[in-house]
Amino acid sequence: MMQSTRTGKLDQASAGHGGRAVLLVARSAFAAAPHREMARIATRAGRLPGVDRAEFCFIEQGTPSLLERLLELRREGLAEITLVPLMLPIEPGFRNWLVRCLRRWQGEVPGRWPRLSIASGPAESPALETLLESVLTDERVEIIPEPGRPLAVEGSIVPAQKRRVLVCAGRACNEAGADAIWGHLRNCQERRKLRVTGDGVMTAKSTCLGPCSLAPVLQVFPEGTYYGGVTEAAIDAIVEEHLLGGRVVEKHAYPPTGRKQRLRDPHADSATPYREKDEIHA
Secondary structure (H helix, E strand, O other), X not given: OOOOOOOOOHHHHHOOOOOEEEEEEEXXXXXXXXXXXXXXXXHHHOOOOOOOEEEEEEOOOOOOXXXXXXXXXXXXXXXXXXXXXXXXXXXXXXXXXXXHHHHXXXXXXXXXXXEEEEOOOHHHOOOHHHHHHHHHOOOOOOOOOOOOOOOOOOOOOOOOOOEEEEEEOOHHHHHOOHHHHHHHHHHHHHHOOOOOOOOOEEEEEEOOOOOHHHOOOEXXXXXXXXXXXXXXXXXXXXXXHHHXXXXXXXXXXXXXXXXXXXXXXXXXXXXXXXXXXXXXXX
16 A cells, blocks of 8 residues: 655645655555554654655555655655654664665666755654653553453464575675565565465565675575575566566576676676676685
């Protein structure tokens, strides 16, 4: 479900006369309720002085994704987009990861981009104490009752899906944008109903998968195929050709050769996806 929050000042901005948008960045959302909550927050942000438009997005699973929302705002002709991270805590490398993703997308999507900026997170705000005091003194604080009887033990269904996709969440892959890749894959899984289509697909994050120099990396089972330098476009191809079609996407695949390999340019020499010169000889 993609919702858009527009203020009364949007008409001027969307007509191509510039203006500033605020983009609220959350981690993930699965149900309708958190989407409505983000929409309410964006509506309040849109009333702030100097804000012509306020929207929200998610960096992991959930729509709209960060990339989808950025491209939407870019088409509006806005002069500036300020990203506001709403996560607590924020990992030390989050800002560097975000900058890398933004630069990669700017390189992949040609044309004029608005000026992009990143605000500090909630923990760095001087108003955090005031916010915490307001929350703690709110009359809506809910008291959790003690259970009257032991909770029932529930069973679980063993998944029937035959395919697994592991997205590396090691340090090198995280710094290379694995969170955005993971989010795009999860959104594709939901949109294409991959759990119940064909052999069925389940996805998961993993610790380091090994070939850090090929980051971001994912591995598809049962074949065990490694894909490196994965982008959103690569995910689309892997879903269509490998997960649904059963064919390895050679352009993005890295077979185990026993020797170190470098990232290839996926746009160059696509007819010969693996070449010996891509190996690093000790």
